[in-house]
Amino acid sequence: MCDVNVYILKDGAEELYFENVDTIKPEQGKIYLKNLFGEQKVLEGNIKEIALLKHRIVLEKK
Amino acid sequence: MCDVNVYILKDGAEELYFENVDTIKPEQGKIYLKNLFGEQKVLEGNIKEIALLKHRIVLEKK
Numbered sequence: 001m002c003d004v005n006v007y008i009l010k011d012g013a014e015e016l017y018f019e020n021v022d023t024i025k026p027e028q029g030k031i032y033l034k035n036l037f038g039e040q041k042v043l044e045g046n047i048k049e050i051a052l053l054k055h056r057i058v059l060e061k062k
Numbered sequence: 063m064c065d066v067n068v069y070i071l072k073d074g075a076e077e078l079y080f081e082n083v084d085t086i087k088p089e090q091g092k093i094y095l096k097n098l099f100g101e102q103k104v105l106e107g108n109i110k111e112i113a114l115l116k117h118r119i120v121l122e123k124k
Binding site: 003004021022023024025026036046047048049050051052053057 | 084086088
């Protein structure tokens with residue numbers, strides 16, 4: 001499976017935010033996330049790093 | 063394997079830009095990409111959509 005876990009960078013540390021994420025859409029300063037089970041989350045922030053072999057995406061909160 | 067192909071949105075159509083991508087880092091308006099073989103590309107633009115189950119990431123050129 002090609003799913004990833006999404007972490008948020010907070011005070012220099014990474015915090016797990018959302019697991020098994022399938023789609024990510026940045027739009028007007030917000031990031032829309034959907035996981036394999038159809039659950040959704042929205043966050044104000046930016047994508048900081050995507051590392052697919054490590055199954056991780058790091059976001060930075062605004 | 064969890065690698066994706068990166069497409070660029072151009073005049074409403076998607077063009078294949080880089081295959082087997084592992085890492086993506088947006089930084090100061092540029093997007094730094096690296097594939098499974100260590101090859102690198104840099105593009106001025108934004109991430110428009112990430113769809114991991116479809117193994118695709120779409121970028122938008124500035």
